[in-house]
Amino acid sequence: MKSFGLWYLLNSLEMDKHDPNESAENRESEKTVPKFELHVNFWSLEEYKHMSSKKVPCLDIGIMIKNYALIKEMTFYCPFFLEESDYEDLAEKMSTKNNANIIFNEECTIINGNYTTVKTEKEELLIFPLNQAIKVFEFCNNEERATYFKFRFQDFQKYVNTDARNSELQKISTLYVRFRIRGNALKRNIYFDSEPLNKSFESAFSGTRMIDFKINEKRNIQDSVRARIALVQAKLASFDNVHFLAMEPSAHEVKTFDNQQMSCRELEENLWDDYLDEKLDFSKGHILAYHWKQKEKKASYSCLVKINYSKARPVTIFSYALIVVALGILSSVVVTGANVLIPNDFNVILLCGGIGAGLLIVGILIGNRLK
Numbered sequence: 583m584k585s586f587g588l589w590y591l592l593n594s595l596e597m598d599k600h601d602p603n604e605s606a607e608n609r610e611s612e613k614t615v616p617k618f619e620l621h622v623n624f625w626s627l628e629e630y631k632h633m634s635s636k637k638v639p640c641l642d643i644g645i646m647i648k649n650y651a652l653i654k655e656m657t658f659y660c661p662f663f664l665e666e667s668d669y670e671d672l673a674e675k676m677s678t679k680n681n682a683n684i685i686f687n688e689e690c691t692i693i694n695g696n697y698t699t700v701k702t703e704k705e706e707l708l709i710f711p712l713n714q715a716i717k718v719f720e721f722c723n724n725e726e727r728a729t730y731f732k733f734r735f736q737d738f739q740k741y742v743n744t745d746a747r748n749s750e751l752q753k754i755s756t757l758y759v760r761f762r763i764r765g766n767a768l769k770r771n772i773y774f775d776s777e778p779l780n781k782s783f784e785s786a787f788s789g790t791r792m793i794d795f796k797i798n799e800k801r802n803i804q805d806s807v808r809a810r811i812a813l814v815q816a817k818l819a820s821f822d823n824v825h826f827l828a829m830e831p832s833a834h835e836v837k838t839f840d841n842q843q844m845s846c847r848e849l850e851e852n853l854w855d856d857y858l859d860e861k862l863d864f865s866k867g868h869i870l871a872y873h874w875k876q877k878e879k880k881a882s883y884s885c886l887v888k889i890n891y892s893k894a895r896p897v898t899i900f901s902y903a904l905i906v907v908a909l910g911i912l913s914s915v916v917v918t919g920a921n922v923l924i925p926n927d928f929n930v931i932l933l934c935g936g937i938g939a940g941l942l943i944v945g946i947l948i949g950n951r952l953k
Contacts, residue, residue: 583794585802587659588819618819619646640764650757654736660729668765673711707758716741791889798882824876824883832868834891842874
């Protein structure tokens, strides 16, 4: 799988405020370096059949940026092509207390105005909308069939500092951006469904899904993209914390392939409905949230997950039952036809053979439509 990317250009105006003679240790202090935290939710619930197929699977990306004023421009790189209809800004969702509480996993205080701010136990965050009065965000594609989310924080900082109404915003040094990606492009780029060699039978009843999320893995980013990053002297973000969650029906078996700390909990009923824009009907099955954490600063992150699931439905069973009956009829026709001497009996055998062949074709057609 290809890797997502996150990089930034430093704001020279902010950096010029520092004494060029100060030590390297001071220049790399808490207040002179932007810090990043990444929150990723992958909703993989297609087999949760009461949900709209248009809403899942989807990938939620949350980026927390501390000391954002040090950044001139930030770019989130998506290694595949997206239409504008394939992403959704989640800033509005973050303006409600319930959604903020479940995203940050703590009791939050919400202050809504021109911009929403969220106060947690540790800090105050400015929820950064993609579209706002001042154009800061740009969504663009290129000839490489890749997609870029660009944020011009320098322009936003100028706006905050020159408008007296934004005096409270000037005190906030941490931004939070959150958006959702959905659509067919996620398949083969975030996950793929593998089929066994005997797929005509086994894959109708079970399947295996691989989820492979990477960000800032240099060897999985195209050479031309890495060359442009170097050309403009941008820096790949390092992550102080990463939280990766995969939401799966409780009947699915989930396995990971690294030593990351993993926890699992049942998704709370009714709590996520507004955030997901979907009523999760727990009478049709429960959902588990698998959570992987990286709590040490690293320049990249990856997580590979294997999911085994059952997908048999009544129509699947009916299809294969037809095939079994058809094969039984055809085998009887072959055995009987080899010994028949009376023409009238032969006509009956041909009729039975036709019925068996018809049932076999219907069963195969139904089975193929289920894949």
